[in-house]
Amino acid sequence: MPIFEDFEIWVEIEDERLPEHVASFEDLRSSENKVKINCYIASEAGKEFEICVVDNRRGRNNLVFTDVFLDGALMTRRYIEGSGRIGTYIRDSQSQLPFLFQEFNQPISVKQQISTRRTGEIKACVGFLRNAQKTAPRKITPRPIPSHFASNERPEDVSIRHLATLGDPGIGRNYLFHRLAFEVSSLVPLSSDLERVSTVILTNLPTFEFIFLYAPEHLLRSMGIIEPLPPSDPPSPMTSISGDLPEVEEEQQQSMTDDDCTYLDAEESYLYRQLREKIATRRRTAAQRQHATAGSGLNSDGFTSLL
Structure with missing residues (x-):
């Protein structure tokens, strides 16, 4: 994904950045006070993935938050200072569920297709905050898995056969996401899943939506998103x-x-x-x-x- 307004976001599998294809921009600041940045990535069934966020602004007068949606379902909100990774859904104080691509081949009814969320989309929304103050860490209470991921009611698309879902719980994962694939000299990223943060969202500033539309590589090739393999x-x-x-x-x-x-x-x-x-x-x-x-x-x- 190209850098936009000093922000750069991408998706990684096993510390390797996924190539992005057919990037596009949609400026909606005049109507919806947001900007959409879209691209396509090739998903790999059975692979865990992470969303990497980098804030390249000088000074950083305002803290930013990143909301992560998987196929339309809000999974987490993280407060990022400098850079960080988002790759898990924190269920309780002992376990987290990693983001995972998986096959989806279950047939469903037309009614379910209309009533359920879209598939094939990873979205990271970046917004601005004012006067963020960290308080004492709060006690993490067990969180249920979102109903969107606990059921099989997501639609099957004729061209997209993978879903972004939650994998097996990881025990003792690094909650503060220290592991970075790039060199930074910033503060440790904060997580609203772990610490109580007093914030005010700046609604006068636009939000940036980084949208990754995903499908298996061979389907992206058949759709003309990725060039076909030479004969x-x-x-x-x-x-x-x-x-x-x-x-x-x-x-x-x-x-x-x-x-x-x-x-x-x-x-x-x-x-x-x-x-x-x-x-x-x-x-x-x-x-x-x-x-x-x-x-x-x-x-x-x-x-x-x-x-």
Whole structure:
């Protein structure tokens, strides 16, 4: 995702930034006081992912918060100072549920498709705060998994087969998200899931919505979002079949060295040589014809041969 207004947000899998495709901007400051930044990423089923946030503003007069939505469901709000990662839903003081891509192939009714949230979208909304003051850490009470993720009522789309969901709980995860993939010299990011923060949201400043539309890579290619893979070069007729031409000359030379003529008289020896040369010529012609037919790679029915 391109840097916008000194903010940069991206999605990572196993500390590797996912390539972004077809980025676009939609300025809605005059009507809705927000800006949308969209792009596409390729999801990988069974992989955990994290949203990385970097605030490159100088001075940072105002603290910022980041709301994370998975397929339309608000998962968490984090207060970021400098930079940080968001990759879990904190359920209680002992466990967190990582964000996870997973396959979704359950058929559902049309009514459910209308009533449920959209799929294939990771959204990070950045807003501004004033007078944020940290107080004593609050006690974390057990939080239920959002109903959006506890049921199977999310719609199946014909082009998007993955869902962003919650994985198995992680025990003793780093709640303050110290682990960074980039060098920073800022304060430890704050988390509203862990600490009580007194804030005032600045509604006069716009919010920035970084939206990542995701689908499996092969579907993005079929949709024209990612360039298709280049076609592989078809094998040439002479190289499609392993091996070279049969060693007819060698076989012919082998037969010509047999001293069979010693057992024949002059007339029989002459006839024997003529027959041997005729047999060798026909054998070589038949082998060349057979190799040319096999090299075309086609059977009589027109389908490519795999043998």
